[in-house]
Amino acid sequence: MSRFTHTISASIVAVMLAGCGGGSEPASEIVSAPDVTPADLVLRGGTVATVDPAIGNVEAIAINGYQITSVGTNDEIAVYVGPDTEVIELDGRFAMPGFIEGHGHYMGLGRAKQILDLSGVSNWDEIVTMVAGAVDKAQPGEWIFGRGWHQDKWDSVPEDAVDGVPRNDSLNAVSPNNPVALGHASGHAAFYNDAALAAAAIDDDTLDPPGGTIVRTPDGRATGLMRETAQRLLSEAIGIYEGRLTPEEMEQIDRERVMLAADEALMHGVTSFQDAGTTLEGIEFLKQLEEEGNLPVRLYVMVRRASNEVMDEVLPQYLMLPEGNDFLTVRSIKRQIDGALGAHGAWLLEPYEDLTETDGLVLETVEDIERTAEIAVKHGFQVNTHAIGDRGVREVLDLYERAWETMGVEGNDLRWRIEHSQHIDPVDVPRFGALGVVASVQAIHGTSDGPWIPSRLGDERAEATSQPWRDLFNTGALVTNGTDVPVEPIDPIASYYASVSRRMVNGERFYPEHAMTREEALQTYTLNNAIAAFEEDIKGTLTPGKYADIVVLDQDLLTVEEDRLPNTNVDITIVGGEVKYRRGM
Numbered sequence: 001m002s003r004f005t006h007t008i009s010a011s012i013v014a015v016m017l018a019g020c021g022g023g024s025e026p027a028s029e030i031v032s033a034p035d036v037t038p039a040d041l042v043l044r045g046g047t048v049a050t051v052d053p054a055i056g057n058v059e060a061i062a063i064n065g066y067q068i069t070s071v072g073t074n075d076e077i078a079v080y081v082g083p084d085t086e087v088i089e090l091d092g093r094f095a096m097p098g099f100i101e102g103h104g105h106y107m108g109l110g111r112a113k114q115i116l117d118l119s120g121v122s123n124w125d126e127i128v129t130m131v132a133g134a135v136d137k138a139q140p141g142e143w144i145f146g147r148g149w150h151q152d153k154w155d156s157v158p159e160d161a162v163d164g165v166p167r168n169d170s171l172n173a174v175s176p177n178n179p180v181a182l183g184h185a186s187g188h189a190a191f192y193n194d195a196a197l198a199a200a201a202i203d204d205d206t207l208d209p210p211g212g213t214i215v216r217t218p219d220g221r222a223t224g225l226m227r228e229t230a231q232r233l234l235s236e237a238i239g240i241y242e243g244r245l246t247p248e249e250m251e252q253i254d255r256e257r258v259m260l261a262a263d264e265a266l267m268h269g270v271t272s273f274q275d276a277g278t279t280l281e282g283i284e285f286l287k288q289l290e291e292e293g294n295l296p297v298r299l300y301v302m303v304r305r306a307s308n309e310v311m312d313e314v315l316p317q318y319l320m321l322p323e324g325n326d327f328l329t330v331r332s333i334k335r336q337i338d339g340a341l342g343a344h345g346a347w348l349l350e351p352y353e354d355l356t357e358t359d360g361l362v363l364e365t366v367e368d369i370e371r372t373a374e375i376a377v378k379h380g381f382q383v384n385t386h387a388i389g390d391r392g393v394r395e396v397l398d399l400y401e402r403a404w405e406t407m408g409v410e411g412n413d414l415r416w417r418i419e420h421s422q423h424i425d426p427v428d429v430p431r432f433g434a435l436g437v438v439a440s441v442q443a444i445h446g447t448s449d450g451p452w453i454p455s456r457l458g459d460e461r462a463e464a465t466s467q468p469w470r471d472l473f474n475t476g477a478l479v480t481n482g483t484d485v486p487v488e489p490i491d492p493i494a495s496y497y498a499s500v501s502r503r504m505v506n507g508e509r510f511y512p513e514h515a516m517t518r519e520e521a522l523q524t525y526t527l528n529n530a531i532a533a534f535e536e537d538i539k540g541t542l543t544p545g546k547y548a549d550i551v552v553l554d555q556d557l558l559t560v561e562e563d564r565l566p567n568t569n570v571d572i573t574i575v576g577g578e579v580k581y582r583r584g585m
Contacts, residue, residue: 038082040064041548041577044074046090047556050542051097051526061095063548066325066576070544088579093571094556096522097542098271098549099492100529102482103419103440106275106299107282108187109264110257112486116146119185119489123154124166127182132174140177143241147183147486149191152342152452162217163344163355168193168224179241181234186487188340189227192234197222200237209233211339211363228339228361254285255294262296266581268490269551269570273297274482274533276384276419277304277334283318286328295327296580298549300533302334302384308371315379322538325547325576331534332382334419335369338362338392341422341456342449346389349425353458360389366399373403377414382534384417384440390425390465393418397431412436417532420445420484423457423465424472433476438532441467442484443499443521444491450502450510463511469499470514480532481524496521496557497565518558548577 044060050071060077062069070077081087116134121127127149134144151157151165158166171180171193179196183189197203204220212230215223226233242250265273278286278301289295303311303318311333320330339345339361344352347360369385376383383400387393396418404411417438422445424432432439446467454462472479483495497503499521502510509515516524530540539547552572555564573581 036079039080039085041086043088046093049096052541052543063577068544068548094553097526098551099269100272101270102480102529103276104485106261107257109485110261113260118146119148123156128170135175135178144180148185150185162223165225186340186342188345189343190231192224200234211361227343228345265297266573271549271575274300279305290328298327300329302332304334312375336363336386338389347392348389349391370399377407386419388420388422390423393424429471430475438478439472440480442482444488444495447498447504450504480528493568550574
């Protein structure tokens with residue numbers, strides 16, 4: 001049994017048994033008792049889900065500075081109301097710990113707000129039209145960027161599509177002189193026009209790179225679709241284009257991305273964000289912003305794209321643990337063993353049902369990730385490895401065990417993670433709990449991708465392996481939650497609804513036997529994410545002494561009818577005792 005099982009189970013039971021708050025009248029005229037320091041901020045008159053098993057649900061909460069001072073009934077908290085205390089009347093609304101985004105891409109979210117948003121298109125023609133509009137506004141030679149398309153969610157694809165994805169002929173017609181780069185929603189493929197391919201000197205004879213595919217027509221012509229690591233063939237050309245900007249201009253763009261991402265996060269009640277991969281240079285930039293006081297959301301950042309040799313040398317100087325009202329933590333490494341199912345890049349134990357010549361792609365070798373694991377043990381860092389396919393998940397579990405044995409450590413205490421954990425062979429499910437490996441899932445992926453997953457895996461394999469949350473819980477695993485934004489919108493309510501309903505966009509339920517309870521889903525988005533980042537002592541519950549990171553919703557997630565959950569609004573977001581967002585203001 002996992003070392004976390006008892007804590008998780010106790011918390012769930014306590015929340016289920018806790019009352020939903022009584023009918024005490026707000027004590028608006030009561031002044032704080034002489035021996036009590038008045039609070040800076042009080043929230044009262046609602047249902048406050050603390051997610052703390054020793055407390056349960058209460059009515060009110062008092063805050064001083066960036067920390068919670070006390071929680072309890074309206075009458076108990078009334079003594080903290082002084083003449084200068086700001087009081088927020090909940091008026092029956094639902095307050096809870098701020099949502100913790102368990103896996104996302106912070107700067108990617110900001111960038112997604114600066115480029116073409118292709119997430120809502122219905123077909124290829126709509127994309128071509130959007131690109132044509134962008135070209136009309138662009139200077140000659142200026143690159144056009146976009147992200148968010150997903151061919152399996154379109155209402156149709158062109159008849160001459162290759163592997164279910166269009167050729168770039170119509171894109172070339174509307175943008176012959178402006179290079180175009182359009183990222184797949186998953187981030188594991190991208191589509192380019194001929195001008196972009198030419199800028200990178202890619203032609204029909206260019207070889208596929210390890211871990212990537214240049215998709216080609218039957219007669220060998222590059223279609224414009226680049227899977228997985230093949231996207232990197234364009235990196236130098238894009239870098240040259242972006243190099244036209246001065247360092248000051250690039251920094252301004254990055255600062256804008258930080259603020260755009262923060263606005264989206266706070267609007268959706270996200271107070272902490274676990275960033276799944278930032279370069280060492282990017283971490284230096286975020287550190288600068290933290291020192292300036294310009295990080296609006298707490299970040300837990302994973303080191304990405306540094307070689308093992310570099311990490312072995314510099315990791316100690318990048319270790320950043322929470323201190324005080326901290327907004328930047330660095331203590332983990334992100335690796336990636338396979339790609340995404342939608343792009344046929346997830347590494348499977350058996351070939352794809354709809355592309356039988358492949359069982360997926362290995363993006364980073366087992367040996368290289370295993371060496372990273374050994375370096376992480378040496379320097380006290382967590383390892384978080386992307387694995388979506390059942391073969392990828394098994395290989396990561398195996399290499400974690402080997403690394404622990406090599407380094408002579410007990411792995412259960414390290415809280416290493418498998419990011420996504422989307423498709424798990426039933427044989428491997430109990431290993432998560434037994435080894436203490438965190439299943440870092442994004443519930444929204446199951447319902448968003450569910451309608452087309454059987455086409456990739458076949459019905460039997462899809463049912464046996466797809467997001468088996470109930471089995472993970474039952475075998476003692478710690479399960480977390482997130483959105484993988486910008487792959488999906490940064491909307492915890494949508495992912496919470498997916499967690500408890502498994503309802504897909506087509507109205508059907510995606511293997512509903514694995515649905516979470518309301519309490520489990522709430523915990524995956526708060527306390528469990530805090531545990532997965534070693535931060536349960538400072539966040540994840542509304543316990544006195546922890547960060548005053550709070551979200552106020554207009555509906556009770558634990559009691560509202562299931563079909564009304566998606567209509568839940570974030571009314572207020574509080575970070576460190578400061579109101580950072582109010583709906584309608």
